[in-house]
Amino acid sequence: GQQVMQIPQYQHVQEGEDFTTYCNSSTTLSNIQWYKQRPGGHPVFLIQLVKSGEVKKQKRLTFQFGEAKKNSSLHITATQTTDVGTYFCAGRPQTSGGYNKLIFGAGTRLAVHP
Amino acid sequence: DAGVTQSPTHLIKTRGQHVTLRCSPISGHKSVSWYQQVLGQGPQFIFQYYEKEERGRGNFPDRFSARQFPNYSSELNVNALLLGDSALYLCASSTTGQSVETQYFGPGTRLLVL
Numbered sequence: 454g455q456q457v458m459q460i461p462q463y464q465h466v467q468e469g470e471d472f473t474t475y476c477n478s479s480t481t482l483s484n485i486q487w488y489k490q491r492p493g494g495h496p497v498f499l500i501q502l503v504k505s506g507e508v509k510k511q512k513r514l515t516f517q518f519g520e521a522k523k524n525s526s527l528h529i530t531a532t533q534t535t536d537v538g539t540y541f542c543a544g545r546p547q548t549s550g551g552y553n554k555l556i557f558g559a560g561t562r563l564a565v566h567p
Numbered sequence: 568d569a570g571v572t573q574s575p576t577h578l579i580k581t582r583g584q585h586v587t588l589r590c591s592p593i594s595g596h597k598s599v600s601w602y603q604q605v606l607g608q609g610p611q612f613i614f615q616y617y618e619k620e621e622r623g624r625g626n627f628p629d630r631f632s633a634r635q636f637p638n639y640s641s642e643l644n645v646n647a648l649l650l651g652d653s654a655l656y657l658c659a660s661s662t663t664g665q666s667v668e669t670q671y672f673g674p675g676t677r678l679l680v681l
Contacts (some may be wrong), residue, residue, distance in 0.1 A: 496657070555612060
């Protein structure tokens with residue numbers, strides 16, 4: 454079946470270090486979304502990427518969508534303790550029939566040590 | 568504006584029982600999707616509804632059913648509960664449920680099956 458793999462599973466960084474999480478889909482995606490979930494919370498939408506090779510920035514966060522629309526990455530520059538949480542990518546397969554089915558990766562849990 | 572709301576916030580059931588979870592979408596949103604998030608994993612797509620009709624279904628058994636009401640709120644029903652049904656159940660709403668739209672998640676219902 455359709456899968457979205459996400460690595461690493463966990464990442465521990467010192468405050469100020471950079472962080473990157475990667476997603477790879479088994480099928481071509483029409484678009485990909487990124488979410489952040491704090492412990493005990495629910496996924497909060499960060500961004501959506503639609504175009505092949507697209508790069509978007511939000512302050513210290515940089516999101517990329519691969520040329521083949523099968524992979525994506527999230528890079529955080531100079532992490533802060535407020536960045537703690539689990540980051541999920543969620544892809545929407547091109548074959549999803551147009552409806553809003555998201556396939557989530559397993560997430561990368563980020564811990565930031567002050 | 569109010570976001571997606573879900574009730575109850577927490578629920579404890581025993582095996583074999585039935586449960587009904589409720590979701591109210593963001594005002595103006597006509598599509599609701601349901602996801603199951605088991606601890607330590609990403610959300611898994613269960614259903615999508617738009618204008619009271621099911622538009623998509625994930626790989627869940629027939630014990631899982633849902634419906635959408637004229638006011639666009641939705642219910643998720645799970646029969647014959649199993650221990651493995653313990654999870655965070657998330658509802659997400661979007662305007663029309665088309666694949667290019669952003670979904671906004673509610674806080675979820677935490678279900679524990681004993």
